[in-house]
Amino acid sequence: MSGFAYQVTAAGKAIKAEIKDALKARSGLVWVHLNTNNEHAQDWLANTAKLDDYLVEALTATETRPRCEQFGDGALINLRGRSDDELSSSDPLASVRIWAVKGRVISITRKKLTAIDHVEDCVKEGRVRDPGDLITEFATAITADLDPDVADLGDDLDECETQLSPDKVFELRHTVTRVRAQSIGYRRFLAPQRTALEKLATLPVEWLGDDDRTHLSAAADRAARMAEELESIRERSALMHEALTDLRAExxxxxxxxxxxxxxxxxxxxxxxxxxxxxxxxxxxxxxxxxxxxxxxxxxxxxxxxxxxxxxxxxxxx
Incomplete structure (x- = not known):
C-alpha cells in the first residue's frame, strides 16, 4: 500500500509520519494519503481508520463522480483533476476521494493527480493547519491545474478555424475530433464538480472557516467558468466539424x-x-x-x- 502521511501541529509545522502510526496523534491535523486501489487500503480504512462500511466503499469505489456529502461532522468529497498517468478518452480525469473530519483528512487516489505535489508542498511550507485549509488547497490546485488545459483546447480550435481550407480537411478533422472529445470528457466532470464545491462551501461544519468557504466558492466559480468554456468549445467543434464535412463533400x-x-x-x-x-x-x-x-x-x-x-x-x- 503506497502513500504518505503528515502530522501538522497547530503552528503549521508538518512532520512526515508512517501511515500505520499517523492516526495516533491526538492534536493538530493528520493527513493520510493513499495511492492505491487494493484490498490493503480497504482493510486499513475499516480496521485502522475505523470508518463505516459505506465510507470505505465510497472511498475505494471504481467509478466515481464529483460530489459532496455530509455525514455527521465529517464530509465525503470526490473531485476530479488531471493526471500524468495514461487515462481513457472517456474518462480523462483522475479522481481523488477525501474524507474529512475535525483534525483528520484521509485522501485516496487510484491514479496520481498532478495537483497532489502542490498540495503536499503547501503542507510542508506550513500553509495548511486544519482540514479546511487542506481541502481548499486540493480544490484550488485541481482547478488551477485544469485551467491551462481548457485554454489550450480553445487555442487549438482557434488555430483550426484560421487554417480552414480544402487542402487541410483531414488534418483539421483529426484535431477538431480530439478537441471535441476532450472537451466533452472534461465537462462531464467539471459541471458536477462545481456543484460539489458549492455544496462543500455551505456545509455547517466547524472545521471550515470563513476564509476556506471563500476560497471554495472561488474554486467553484472557476470550475463553472471552465465548464461554460468547454460547452462553448464543444459547440464550436461541432460547427467546425460540419464545415469540414461540407468542404470534403464539395x-x-x-x-x-x-x-x-x-x-x-x-x-x-x-x-x-x-x-x-x-x-x-x-x-x-x-x-x-x-x-x-x-x-x-x-x-x-x-x-x-x-x-x-x-x-x-x-x-x-x-
Missing amino acids: QIDQRGLIISIVAMIFLPLTFLTGLYGMNVRGLWLADQPWAFDAIIGICVLTAVSVTTYFVRQHWLRG
Missing part, C-alpha cells in the same frame, strides 16, 4: 464533376473508334488511304466541340 463533388466531364468528352470518341474498330465491310472511308487522318480530325473536332460547350455552360468551374 471536394468530392468537384472531382466527380471533372471525372464526369472527361468521360463525356471521351464518350463520343470511344463510340467512333469502337465503330471503326469493327472488322466488317461498308464503313465510310474504309477504302480511302487518308481515312485514318479523317477519323482523327473528326475525333479532335468532336472533343473540342464538347469541351467548348462545357466551358460556355460554366460546368468546368465546378
Whole structure:
C-alpha cells in the first residue's frame, strides 16, 4: 500500500509520519494519503481508520463522480483533476476521494493527480493547519491545474478555424475530433464538480472557516467558468466539424464533376473508334488511304466541340 502521511501541529509545522502510526496523534491535523486501489487500503480504512462500511466503499469505489456529502461532522468529497498517468478518452480525469473530519483528512487516489505535489508542498511550507485549509488547497490546485488545459483546447480550435481550407480537411478533422472529445470528457466532470464545491462551501461544519468557504466558492466559480468554456468549445467543434464535412463533400463533388466531364468528352470518341474498330465491310472511308487522318480530325473536332460547350455552360468551374 503506497502513500504518505503528515502530522501538522497547530503552528503549521508538518512532520512526515508512517501511515500505520499517523492516526495516533491526538492534536493538530493528520493527513493520510493513499495511492492505491487494493484490498490493503480497504482493510486499513475499516480496521485502522475505523470508518463505516459505506465510507470505505465510497472511498475505494471504481467509478466515481464529483460530489459532496455530509455525514455527521465529517464530509465525503470526490473531485476530479488531471493526471500524468495514461487515462481513457472517456474518462480523462483522475479522481481523488477525501474524507474529512475535525483534525483528520484521509485522501485516496487510484491514479496520481498532478495537483497532489502542490498540495503536499503547501503542507510542508506550513500553509495548511486544519482540514479546511487542506481541502481548499486540493480544490484550488485541481482547478488551477485544469485551467491551462481548457485554454489550450480553445487555442487549438482557434488555430483550426484560421487554417480552414480544402487542402487541410483531414488534418483539421483529426484535431477538431480530439478537441471535441476532450472537451466533452472534461465537462462531464467539471459541471458536477462545481456543484460539489458549492455544496462543500455551505456545509455547517466547524472545521471550515470563513476564509476556506471563500476560497471554495472561488474554486467553484472557476470550475463553472471552465465548464461554460468547454460547452462553448464543444459547440464550436461541432460547427467546425460540419464545415469540414461540407468542404470534403464539395471536394468530392468537384472531382466527380471533372471525372464526369472527361468521360463525356471521351464518350463520343470511344463510340467512333469502337465503330471503326469493327472488322466488317461498308464503313465510310474504309477504302480511302487518308481515312485514318479523317477519323482523327473528326475525333479532335468532336472533343473540342464538347469541351467548348462545357466551358460556355460554366460546368468546368465546378
